[in-house]
Amino acid sequence: MARPRTSGTRERIQATALELFTKQGVQNTSLRQIAEHLGLTKPALYYHFSSREELVVSLVQPLIDDVEALLADDEHHDRTPDPRALLGRYFDVSYRHRAVMTFLLRDLGALSETGLVERIVNWRRRLVALLAGPEADVSAQARAIVALGGLGDCLVLLGDTDVETLRTAALDAACAALGPLATR
Known part of the structure; x- marks a missing residue:
């Protein structure tokens, strides 16, 4: 059950946790460290989050x-999506959440305890099916996987680049990885 927000404390906890999780990893970051970093008591942190997994x-x-x-x-639509447009929408969503994307790429193993890895793998499979088609052969699926993975890596490794420059370069590279799939 979600707890009420009070004076931005929940958001401050999340921001600090994201910073520490990214720097140290989930398993190496305790709730006590997060609380101390914020000058909170551990019970105050537990008021907002009952566990590290939460x-x-x-x-x-x-x-x-x-x-x-x-x-x-x-x-939902009965049409094959334009691959560049789909990758662009995926880039935009990923860019909006780039701090979380960075954290995920650096500590994906620690997320297995939360059940989130399976959900992420599921939406990656769905993206591959949209990009390559439902009956795609291994080569087409591999192209879609490389396009998606490369796009995500660009967000992390080139994150200091101007967003429009990065978006264009990443989409060009992802479409090149798609090869003939990019023009369907």
Whole structure:
């Protein structure tokens, strides 16, 4: 059950947790460290998050919700999505959540305890199916996987680049990875 927000404390906890999780990893960051970093008592932190796993889920869930909304919209239509447009929408969602994307790429293993890995893998499979088609061969699926993975890596490794420059370069590279799939 979600707890009420009070004076931005919940958001401050999330911001500090994201910073520490990204720097140290989830398993190496305790709720006590987060509380101390913020000058809070551990019970004050527990008021907002009952566990480290709940805190991790609260950080990742908005990304998952946004990607699932994107997927639902594209899957709902009886048309093959334009690959560049789909990759552009995926880039935009991922860019909005780039701090979480960075955290995920650096500590994906620690997320297995939360059940989020399975959800992320599921939406990646759905994106591949949208990009490559439902009956795609291994080569087409591999192209779609490389396009998606490369796009995500660009957000993390080139994150200091101007967003429009990065968007154009990443989409060009992802479409090149798609090869003939990019022009369907």
